Amino acid sequence: MINNENFKANFRAVKEKSPLVHNITNYVAMNFSANALLAIGASPVMSHATEEVAEMALMAGALVINIGTLDAEWIESMIIAGKAKHDSEGVVIMDPVGVGATVYRTKTAWRIIEECHPNIIRGNASEIMALLNADVKSKGVDSSCRSEDAVDSALKLANRTGAIVVISGEIDYITDGKRVEKISNGSRMMPCVTAMGCTASSMVGAFAAVNTNHFDASVHAMALMGIAGEIASRNSAGPGSLLTNFIDTLYNITEDTLVETLRQ
Numbered sequence: 001m002i003n004n005e006n007f008k009a010n011f012r013a014v015k016e017k018s019p020l021v022h023n024i025t026n027y028v029a030m031n032f033s034a035n036a037l038l039a040i041g042a043s044p045v046m047s048h049a050t051e052e053v054a055e056m057a058l059m060a061g062a063l064v065i066n067i068g069t070l071d072a073e074w075i076e077s078m079i080i081a082g083k084a085k086h087d088s089e090g091v092v093i094m095d096p097v098g099v100g101a102t103v104y105r106t107k108t109a110w111r112i113i114e115e116c117h118p119n120i121i122r123g124n125a126s127e128i129m130a131l132l133n134a135d136v137k138s139k140g141v142d143s144s145c146r147s148e149d150a151v152d153s154a155l156k157l158a159n160r161t162g163a164i165v166v167i168s169g170e171i172d173y174i175t176d177g178k179r180v181e182k183i184s185n186g187s188r189m190m191p192c193v194t195a196m197g198c199t200a201s202s203m204v205g206a207f208a209a210v211n212t213n214h215f216d217a218s219v220h221a222m223a224l225m226g227i228a229g230e231i232a233s234r235n236s237a238g239p240g241s242l243l244t245n246f247i248d249t250l251y252n253i254t255e256d257t258l259v260e261t262l263r264q
Contacts, residue, residue: 026068082116100130
């Protein structure tokens, strides 16, 4: 179970320290993820040039690698930045977007895992399952499986890689290979807003940048995502207004509201 005081302290630390989060992410997610990070007090940078990614990664509190819109040059940037961050004992978060959709995408995901050693891997159920089972196919970048179906795969992936593994879905699950935590907050409208999952990975980056306990940081970030989505949906007529209300909720949410709304 989440320790409420630790949750509030981690949330407060993001606002007070304003960590720089380096995102090598996809075109679809850049604007949304950057605005979400700004709303909680973090500082986003979206940099993917091979000439500067290592330097930028070392400056940042956390590096988020997202393979949503794959490109050969971007992959090299991800590897350069990821190796630099890992070698400096920094925090690397990986989002294996669309793994299982194509062989190229799955091979790329494993190349990043094996060469960059991410501390945290966050994906939807299909993505987490496809990393371990080539027979599992994702529906583009959307999950075709329920999050609870991927818990066993997440446990195996965590033990194989040493990473914290986060499954996002109607219920979010977080595991270190032994413990499993779940978050039940959220809204059925959230999957209708593109890059919501990508933004969750960036949020994990912000929390992990100020909390060396990567399991707790992942749990806290996913709890904030679910709570903000749930609150924002109450005044949203559809996905369009949810997107705006979600950013506003992140900006205005209080520590007390977080712990009062949390459902596990």
